[in-house]
Every structure is written in structure tokens, then in C-alpha cells.
Amino acid sequence: MADAGTLSTATALEDADRRKAWGFVAPALLWTIAFFVVPFAFMAAMSLWKREGRDLVRVWNFDNYARFFSENALFQGLVNSLEITVIVTVISVLLAYPLAWIIAERVPKRLQRMALILAILPFWTSYVVRSYSWLLVLSKNGVINQLFLNIGLISEPLELASTRTATVIGFVHFFVMLLTLTIYSNLIQLSPNYRRAAADLGANAFQTFWHVVLPLTLPGIMTGAFLTFVLCIGDYVTPQILGGNNELVLPQIIMLQLGRRADFPMAAALSIVLMLAVTVAYLACARWLKIERA
Amino acid sequence: MLRQISASVLSWAYLALVYAFIFLPVAVLVLFSFQDGRLPVPPFNGFSLQWYEAVFADRKLMAALGNSMVVALVSSVISVLLGFLAAYALARYKLPGSALQRGLLIAPMTVSYLIIALGLLSLMNALHVPLSLMTVGIGHVVINLPLCFAIIYASMGDHHINIERAARDLGANDFKVMALVTAPMLMPSILAAFFLSVTFSWDEFIIAFLLSRFDVTLPVEIWSMLRSGLNPKTNAIGSLVFLASVAVLLILELSLFGRTKKQ
Amino acid sequence: MTACVSIENVSKIFGAFTALDNVSLDIRAGEFIVLLGPSGCGKTTLLSILGGFQSPSSGRVSIAGKDMTYVAPAKRPTTTMFQDYALFPHMRLVDNVGFGLRMRGLARAARDEKALGFLDLVGLKASAHKRPHELSGGQRQRVALARALAVDPDVLLLDEPLGALDLKLRRQMQDELKAIQKRVGTTFVHVTHDQEEAMAIADRIVVMNQGRIEDFGPPSEIYMRPRSLFSAGFMGEVNFVSGRVAAADASSAHVETPLGSLALPAKNFTASAPKAGDRITLTIRPEHFRADDKAEGPTVVLGEARVAGSAFFGTHYRCHLQPSAPDTRALVAHLPQSASVREGEIVPLAVRAADVVALPATGGHA
Secondary structure (H helix, E strand, O other): OHHHHHHHOOOOHHHHHHEEEHHHHHHHHHHHHHHHHHHHHHHHEEEEEEEEOOEEEEEOHHHHHHHHHOOOHHHHHHHHHHHHHHHHHHHHHHHHHHHHHHHHHHHHHHHHHHHHHHOOOHOOHHHHHHHHHHHHHOOOOOOOOOHHHOOOOOOOOOOOOOHHHHHHHHHHHHHHHHHHHHHHHHHHHOOOOHHHHHHHHOOOHHHHHHHHHHHHHHHHHHHHHHHHHHHHHHHOOOHHHOOOOOOOOOOHHHHHHHHHOOOEEEEEEEHHHHHHHHHHHHHHHHHOOOOOOO | OHHHHHHHHHHHHHHHHHHHHHHHHHHHHHEEEHHHHOOOEEEEEEOOHHHHHHHHOHHHHHHHHHHHHHHHHHHHHHHHHHHHHHHHHHOOOOOOOHHHHHHHHHHHHOOOOOHHHHHHHHHHHHOOOOHHHHHHHHHHHHHHHHHHHHHHHHHOOHHHHHHHHHHHHHOHHHHHHHHHHHHOOHHHHHHHHHHHHHHHHHHOOOHHHHHOOOOOOHHHHHHHHHOOOOOOHHHHHHHHHHHHHHHHHHHHHHHHHHHHOOO | OOOOEEEEEEEEEEEEEEEEEEEEEOOOOOOOOEEEEEOOOOOHHHHHHHHHOOOOOOEEEOOOOOOOOOOOOOOOOOEEOOOOOOOOOOOHHHHHHHHHHHOOOOOOOHHHHHHHHHHHHOOOOHHHHHHHHHHOHHHHHHHHHHHOOOOOOOOEEEEEOOOOOHHHHHHHHHHHHHHHHEEEEEEEEEEEEEHHHHHOOOOOEEEEOOOEEEEEHHHHHHHOOOOOHHHHHHHOOOOOEEEEEEEEOOOOEEEEOOEEEEEEEEEOOOOOEEEEEEEEEEEHHHHEEEEEOOOOHHEEEEEEEEEEEEOOOOOEEEEEEEEEOOOOOOEEEEEEOOOOOOOOOOEEEEEEEHOOOEEEOOOOOO
16 A cells, blocks of 8 residues: 555655655665675676686586586585585484473573573684584593593594594584574464463473473474575585585585686685585475564 | 374474484583593593693794784774765765666675685795785775675664764764764664674684684684594593683673573 | 634545545634534544644645645744644653754753743753653643744644543643633633633633534533534533424514424524424423523413432532423423422423524434
8 A cells, every 4th residue: 555655645845855755774784795796797697607727707507517426526426515514403402402402491581691601601712713613622632532441432533523423522512502502492482372272272381392382482493494404505614624525515615616626617616515505495494484573 | 183292202302312413412522521541532531731731831822823813903993994984975976877886885795705716826936925923904994894785784674874964964074973873873783793703713624724824813823733643632622612612602692692682 | 822723614534435525714812712512523633733733634624824725844834733733752841842843943941941841831940950750740741842842833733632631630621721822812712622721721612523613612611602503502501492483573583382382682693594384393401491480580481391200419509391282302401509409209391591592403402
């Protein structure tokens, strides 16, 4: 109604307003177009070029994508990325949900904020340092191996660092914090009357949780899980520090193309593949994702 | 009764275990930053501040620290400013295609930093723009602008419209309305957007890594320190950054957010 | 300062919805005008157009003889007092009231002095350094008034300013609002849906319905001599009795109704002069029924009625009367405290002819 109204009553006053409004929104739009849309389009175009020897062949072709599917070293990167991301997402949700629930339900109200801040405090270690500090724990002469050797649990140090397990631990550490935050904020928004009503109607604690609390917090879980997926699959630092050079993930392979091989078109093509993976994940859980607008 | 007690014990045990998991690496990091020896791993040989001295004596590290601050502050100011103006225009005026504009402004949030960095890098290369702290800052505005826009836009409730109208009715032009009425009213979310931006930019690695050359930011400098393997000096700079961030966080929590809660 | 306002043929159309339909209105300088009507009648749209927050689809608005139709709010000699007060939450009262003066470039000392004067006018000088959230609803309302008046507007527009207050406070603020208007002399245009409020404060009331002006005049005239059935019904309780003009001349008309026939002065036909054969509806206020025909002035008796129920309301008895005539609806009558009415009693339906208003019949009224 209001939109139709402005169309039929476009007046001098409103036109002047509109020109002003364009002026306010233009800087942000131009920045986004110049430094996000254009580079992205350029990269997408470049993924259709090809590197041969030292030269860039600027002819449209799908060779990079064909190579991606035919060369096992490249394709395996996507498989590794997907496997690690799915494992990380599932473990993180399973660990974080009970934690968020305990903070919201068992911790006294006045201590909850404190408990939450504590739960996410290591967030504020620098991103690169966070993975490094896991190295201190997991490496051959690290905390865990030394502890286990001293109490005689093992006689030889375990190979914990530079493995997929190390990568997963590093990721889970980060995302448990993130998910605890999102799930907690979902849980406390839930009116206690839902639970009272369920209990009043004869549901036991488990039934109340399974039939009432869990479904109502599912959108929050899915939003957090999607965020985990996106951040995890696009990350280079954690797998590079903790996973080492075994079982490379897609971002590592992309960085390899940039580094030694200087194959920009291939890096661009792999980036497009990475983006498509995120898009598929988005479409898969789109119906649960509520992007709230006040 | 017994079941209740065991459930409660189980809860607290779980809480303790997950907290232990969360704090284990940080505790190890901080503890061995005081290591009297060359390896930041057990056994702990004794307390020493030598690695902190080494950090403060490291010119490159200190320069990187300064660079990070400059990039974080400048890119956050730009992000908040552009985000605020766009949010004001889109929340208060009817513009054609406003849904599309909102979508476009939010879009970079859904794309991995690596891809944003790669896109900017290939464009800068093609245009022969030299890489510098400025290109890093440009990249950081790209990732923080959507965030600032979204936070500020969401806080521009319709209940503020009449207050802005009243200001306009009393003779304020758009800039005065924004500066004297809208921005002060939205100050909590503007500050939240700003500090979140600063945090993200401060901690961002991949864009800073790919878009810088000679002057680098702190995460990139720390990255290059990692090549020397486990090193208590890395522990020291990591602990410093962590403790400084926690201090800032506590100050904000106590001053800023304590005040808004009272209002 | 004060100014007259002229609204000529203003319409406002939102898509398929006509919010204002060819509205014309002349307001004299210094008048207290109330726009009265149910929600959605167009009164707030009209106020927005006066304030410059919306522009009309067609028509003209002029203030003090100058065309203001497309002038921005800030450039008009009007200020608006908003329903939710719209006080700046982060500013002290003195800064709120001084805001308009600040925009006009007044130096701090001068504007503080003037702002304090206006806070004094509304009795809040002592709270000048408080912030809005420290005030009660009634106090905020006063600050909003002071802020709007501080820039010396010619016309003050008030958008349901008392709507958020409880009843007792609202009555008190009505008196204050009226007193302040008298003191400053500014033209006030005030929107409300509360007819008691309208009568309490207005010099003239504009009754609006479905984007049109139904009636316009001083409160007593709107109440006693409404010019439309809507206006009669909106201003208070009223009985509608359908009828037909049997004969009419320049000074009076003979009307037939199911209750009986009566002669009415021609001036009681407020909408149009009576013609023989017109189908009309008579409007009779409940308090215009007389308990007996000994009341002041000559009365007409419209048959008899049985008291079907009565309740004591303090100032009067509110009675349901079922006329003896067949096929007639029960009527509501307010009988004086002194009247001793008992249920089942038969009473005469006595009214003064001068109190009965005749309006053209529309469908829907029996």
C-alpha cells in the first residue's frame, strides 16, 4: 500500500528526498561493487582462462574445471574439506548444545553471563596463535605426550600433530565456543511457559526436551551449524598449522596454486568450487535459516 | 532424588570437562610464555620474562603491532561510517530496489575471506596496484561493512522515526538529524559494530597475508614466526594479545555495556 | 505568533485507498481546532499534510496566505507534537526544548534561557537537567509541548497527544493544554478520537469519517445540531427514529413517525431544507426525553413507552424505554435524578420540538 502510494504521489518533496537518500547509500554500494562484485566477477572470468608454462591463455575454456574433476590430488581436496567440515560441525554441535543447556538451565541466573564469557574467553586469543597453542598440546614433545609418557600410559610418543585429528580438534575448539554462544542465546529466549505447559500436560524432562525445546531451538542450531560450515570449509590457517601437509584441504590447495605455481586461473576455479560447496550447504539448510530483521 | 543428584553431578562434570578443553591450549600458551628455556613444552623449567623482553625488542613485531592497530581502526571507522549512512538511507527512505541493495551490501558476509582476498588480489595485480597496508584496509572494509550495516540497520527501529521527524520539524537538516539525534540514539549498536569490526580486522589473517607485501599486520608477522617451530617468543606475543584483548573486553563490559543496561 | 490555515480540495490517495477525499477547511488564526473521528478516518493524514510530512495527491494547503503544499516540515511555520512525544532520549530536557532554537543558530546561553522559560510555562523548570526517561507520561507530554512551542510556531499540530495518558491525567492535561493555548495564542490543530476531549478543548470541532469532513462547528453546535447521522452518533449516545416529511413550508415541517407525528421548526433540518415526501431520520439525545411534560417549554408527546430497564448513573437514570407503538425499537433515555422510575411503569415520550434534529435518512437506520 505504502509503495503504491509513493508511486502515485511522487512529488517534488519526495524526489528531493530520494536524491539525498541515494547520496547516503551510494558510498557503501560503490565500495561493495568496486571491491567485492568487480573482483569477484574478474576472478570468475579468470577461472575460465588457463595457465600454460609461464603464460596466461586468455581464451574461454573449462580446462581448469575439467582438471579439477580428473586430477585426484585436486578433487581429493574437496573431499577432505567436506569430510572435515561435516565431522567438525557435527561434533561441535553435539558438544556445544549440552554446554549451552547447562549454562542456561543449571547455572544460577546471576552467574550465567560470567559462565558464558568464560566459555568464549579463548576466542580472544589471536586466530593464528589459537592453532599454534594446540600445537603445544599435541606435538610430539607436547603436553599430552609428556603427560602420558610420565604416567606410563604410553612408551612411545603419539603422532598427534600433523594429522586430520589435530585439524578437527583445533576447529572443534573454536566452533564449540561460537555455537555455545548462539545456542545459549536461543535457549534463553525460549519462554519458560512452553516447558511449564509441556510438564503440566504430563511430559517428563526428556519428552519436554525432545518434543518442545529441541524443535524450538532448531533454527538457532541450524544457523550456528551453517556458520560453522562456512567458516570451517573456507579456513586455511587451522589445517595448515595443525594438519600439516597430509590430506590437504581445498583452501590449502588454492594457496599452493598461488604460491609456487602462480597459477591464478586454477586458484580462481578452485575458489568457485569452494563457493559452490557453500551455496549447496546454504540451500540444504535454507529452510531453517532465519535471518532476523528488526 | 538420587537421579536428580546424579544428573546434577553429571552436568557439573560435563561443564568442567568442556571448560578444561576450552582452556587447555590457552593455559598452556600463557604458562610456557614464562618458560625459562628454549622450548615452550613440559617440563616447566622456571619462571622467566625473557621472552616478553624479546617480544618488545623485536622491531618487526612492534611495527606489525602498530600496523594492525592502524588498519583495524581506520578500516573500522570507514566501515561504520559507510554502514551507518547506508542503513539510515535504507531504513528511512523508500528507494527503488532496496531489497536488492540490502542483499548486495550483506553479500560479502556469505563468502569466504579467502575468496574475497583472492578476488581483490587478482584485480590489484591486473591493475598493477602495489600491495600495501591500504590494500589490506580495503579488504577489511569489504568484510566489515556488511557487519556494520547489518547491526546498525537492525537497530534502526520504527520507534525512532517520530523522534527524527521531530528533529526535522524543528529545523534540523539530514546531517544534523544523523549527528545529533540518530547516531547518539543508536550509539550502543554503533559502538558494538565498531568494536566487532576492530576485533575482526585485528585478528584477520588471510586477507592481510595475501594483500600485503612489505608492511604486514600482526597475524601475518606471527605466521612467519611459526616457521621457526615451537618458540616461547610466539607464546609471549600470543599471551600479550590475549591478555590485552581480555582487558579491553572487561573494560567495555564494565563501562559501556554496564551503562546501557542501566538506561 | 499565530496564523490562519486554509485547506482547499485536498485529497490523498494510497494506491486503491482514499485517505482524504476532497477536504476543504478554513481555520482562523488563534483557534483551537480539533480533528475528531474514528481510526482510519483520515484525521492523522490531514495533520501530516499540514505538518509537511506527507504531500497531498491533489489540492492546496496555505498558512497565513502562503502556499505550503510542498514545503518541507522544517520550512513551515508549524511544529508537530507527536503521539509518542518523540523526545530525544539522550538529551536533557533543556536541550530537548532548546533543540529547535539550536537549529536556528541561537547561542547556548540565549537558547537555554528561552528553553527554561518554556519549561517554566509547563511547570517543569526544576527538572530541566533530567533526561526524558526520568519523567512520568504526563511530564513527557509537557516537555513535548514546550519543545514544540519554543520555536514560536504559527500553528501547533498535536497528534493524539493525550492518548497515552490515563483518564484522570488526560482530563487534567486537557485543561492545561487549553489554558496554555489561550496564553500563547498559537493556532492549535489537535487530533483525537475522544469526543469528550474534543468538546473539552476545542473552539471548533471537525468531525471526520472515511476521508471526508462530516461536520464542522463549535462543540455545542456539533452536539446539539449535528449535520450528519455519523456526527450525531459519534458525538454521544443518540436515538434514531425514522420518519417522513408529510408537509413542509419555509418555517416548519410536519413529520410522521411510527411513534406518532410532530411539527418541527425548519431550522432543525440541519443538513437540507425539508420537502414534503422526504424520508428522514430524527435524532433525539437521551437526555432530551422529559420525565413528564411539566418541564420547561412546550413539549411534544410521541406516545407512551414502558420502562424496560433502568440503572442509576449518578448524574442521571439511564432507562431503556419500549414504545407502545408496534414495530418500534427500544429507546434510551436519561431521566433526571429526581425522576422516580420503576421497571414496567408506563411513561409518556415527551421531547421539546426544538431539541429534535431531522437528517436525511440513509439505509441501515430503522
